Amino acid sequence: MHGEHREMPIKQGSAIKKSRRVFGQGKKTAKMVRAGLYARVSTQDQQTLPMQNRAMREYAARRGWTIAMQVKEVGSGATQRQLREKLLDAARRRGIDVVLVWRLDRWGRSVTDLLATLQELEHLGVGFVSLTEALDLTTPAGRAMAALLAVFAEFEREVLGERVRAGLAHARQNGKRLGRPATAAKHADAVRKLSRSGISKSEIARRLNIGRTSVRRILTSEKG
Numbered sequence: 001m002h003g004e005h006r007e008m009p010i011k012q013g014s015a016i017k018k019s020r021r022v023f024g025q026g027k028k029t030a031k032m033v034r035a036g037l038y039a040r041v042s043t044q045d046q047q048t049l050p051m052q053n054r055a056m057r058e059y060a061a062r063r064g065w066t067i068a069m070q071v072k073e074v075g076s077g078a079t080q081r082q083l084r085e086k087l088l089d090a091a092r093r094r095g096i097d098v099v100l101v102w103r104l105d106r107w108g109r110s111v112t113d114l115l116a117t118l119q120e121l122e123h124l125g126v127g128f129v130s131l132t133e134a135l136d137l138t139t140p141a142g143r144a145m146a147a148l149l150a151v152f153a154e155f156e157r158e159v160l161g162e163r164v165r166a167g168l169a170h171a172r173q174n175g176k177r178l179g180r181p182a183t184a185a186k187h188a189d190a191v192r193k194l195s196r197s198g199i200s201k202s203e204i205a206r207r208l209n210i211g212r213t214s215v216r217r218i219l220t221s222e223k224g
Contacts, residue, residue, distance in 0.1 A: 034068035098127035
């Protein structure tokens with residue numbers, strides 16, 4: 001009886017210890033996270049490139065990530081991000097697990113573009129981290145921030161749409177003709193001259209590189 005009583009605490013202690021290891025995932029091997037690093041600078045600001053790379057490499061080391069790919073892009077203008085596509089292709093091939101950037105404006109051309117790429121990465125199961133904004137889409141808080149970005153993207157589209165509509169309305173009020181310019185009108189004299197020479201409408205259109213409808217319109221207006 002006494003011996004059995006002394007053994008009980010030992011069994012309970014070992015059970016607790018074991019359960020702690022299980023719930024703490026002590027027996028599981030940590031998954032290797034492959035990171036793709038993206039750095040971008042303008043042609044006038046290339047001196048910040050080493051700083052971006054150093055900051056991202058240090059962050060990846062702290063997280064225990066393996067750097068599987070690194071892209072450095074230099075270019076001016078909001079549309080020049082051709083090399084960024086290499087990282088996206090790697091994500092589509094499941095070659096990386098997370099994209100790491102120094103700042104959001106280094107990655108996205110606009111709020112709409114940023115949101116579109118983040119949504120694609122999320123769909124692919126690839127994380128996204130921006131150091132400067134402390135945005136980490138591998139966490140619930142980061143995903144909530146991405147949802148907020150979607151609201152701003154919609155706002156941006158609405159603002160641009162309103163500006164376009166306002167611009168068109170202003171142009172109409174000032175008597176400006178909207179739409180494609182009437183390029184065929186400058187060929188009116190040539191159309192009439194060729195027609196008087198007995199050239200067919202289709203041949204006139206071919207020679208002047210204009211539409212047959214434009215040729216007919218010019219000749220009809222002449223008769224009127």
